[in-house]
Amino acid sequence: MELETNVVDGVTVVKPRESRIDAVAAPRFKGALVDLINAGVYDLVLDFSGVEFIDSSGLAAMISTLKTIGERGALALAAMQTPVNNVFKVTRLNRVFDIHPDVEQAAASVRRRSSG
């Protein structure tokens, strides 16, 4: 999957260029994120402002990304649209992921957790 990346004060902000993270897009999404992590990018914000739909395949890709980063860095999610946010709530993954209303707050959280 094509990702738009932007580095802000040491935190890489990644924005998927597709509006659906479903069973078709999830493997490509996961692959693109793993490529970034393997290239040494461990402090990540995922900007979900353009994502309108995510299913359990997309959630699985997210959990896998979180595990791949592990203790090496920090991951935060930002700017989720309501339907996507609801999927995280219903699956209780809002307790697992660090979720913020906007990219700036998410990046500040990543910086804090990564330096702590």
Added chain:
Amino acid sequence: MKPRTGEVSLCIESLVENVFLVGAAVRGICAHTPLAPDEIADVELCLVEAVNNSIIHAYGSKPGNKVCVDIGLDGEAVKFRIRDTGKTMQDARNMTNPACPDEKSPGGRGLFIIKSLMHQVEYKRNNDENVLTMTRRFSRPGREP
């Protein structure tokens, strides 16, 4: 205004690339019901999960098979029947009473999502067919008086 009623069936080949078509159709149909936009998003998600389940688990991701979805509006609810002729669910109880997966487990959330967002879920094996029935009433789960 009284909600409209009717039934329609659609079938896709067992490819995950086709599933968005079912989602788009369901979204369009639900737009003619009293469901709010966030509820329509819930319904679309459940349909996508159910059809993915047929393709990935019942057919083992093999193309060339059919998944059919019957959609009915009865004025009080939207009802779905998802049908495939793939392998039987090993444990049918998983279909109607799925456990919430471990928070850090990557998979196994599809059925839990369906059960959480639909008012009624039932699985049956009819002859050679898996039939998953799901109902979403025009009121939110757990919010009825």
